Amino acid sequence: MLDYARPYEQNMCELYLPPTPPAPARLDDFQVFRKSTTPYVYGSYYNNNYDVYNEPEVDAATNVYHNLVSTREYHRDEWKYKVVVDWTEDDTVSWIVETAAQCMGFCEYEIPFYNFRITGMELGNLKKEDVIQKMGHPNIDPSVSRRIGDTIFEKLHTRLNEEMLRQSSVFRYAESDPYQNHEAVQTVLDLDSLDHKNRLYASDYKPNDAGLLHPPCDSSDDDVFRTSETASPECSYGSDGSKSGDEEEKRKMFKRPPGRPKGSGRKVCKRPRSVSVPEFLRNLLLDPKYCPSIIKWEDHSQGKFRFVKPDEVAKLWGTMKQNDNMTFEKFSRAMRYHYRQSVLVSVPTARLVYQFGHKGPDFKTDNPNFVKVKSEFDVHDMTHP
DNA sequence: AAAGAATTTCCTGATT
């Protein structure tokens, strides 16, 4: 049965990554795989045949689509080495996914983490009810969502309190750790610093960033998809497996408690299918990198959206599917196949306008088309309309 | 391994 209500399908299976840095961004960060027009280039998902995996490479500069379908993105552990106010949107989501998995045994399909694509600073400002409300998921019982939201809120504030204590203690980790950004200390004290805000936004995405290059350590993974290196709970974040003294110290900051995490193993998350056309469109629409520049909401309340640059969207799809021959004509044919099940609905009156049907993906967002709020307008914008 | 779902490719014809 189809389950289109899952936002941002995640790949629980971490595939082999070569241990030698620096590695190029991998195509499987896109969660799509090369067609068989070329020699057999990838091992079966379900075996361990990675020896024959002739890893395709992609130019880092073109690797701008990772967050549409990336699964590894939210299994990064960079948040572990940052204070909450320094968390990027990805860090926030990674933390929530891991916390929900470890504390309650939930896997990420059950967390509406698209609602939590916010910075750590924004997360810290949320009230408990806000967190619970954002945790609402179409597939999850509201009482369960409330429980998750409750736990997440408490874990967050436990962490924030720990950070406060750390600040006031003799243990000045920021000074002792060259990897820890010194500004992190400042940001705790000066939350409204514009500089800090800019830095947060600037850290959004970098091609070839560490999260794409290094296999994360994810306790919820099926062992069959791990290498011997990453299978260890003490899996290293250094690509060569070695840890410097600094890294050791960094590790101690937010050391994972010994033993098997609560909830791990309670649930087995199967590897999800790759992203479907409707999900791909929804992901574009929920991403400011692509919305409203190449696709935008025509009427968000009705799920209507418009292709601004149809060829660009098709090209993106083709890039992800490793298919240089993709065109909007073919892409739209794939879209039209989703009419039958009311996942998509045609809008006859307007060209390049489509609509998510009642079986379509969840496209909830607080800010369709990422319209700037008044306070974010530049003074010049106000004076020179 | 097989079946079914999803997608791709190509096509005809209609509409804007």
Added chain:
DNA sequence: GAATCAGGAAATTCTT
């Protein structure tokens, strides 16, 4: 005439 839309048919790819 170009772009878009609708959908049939067959092949291919992916998922279960």
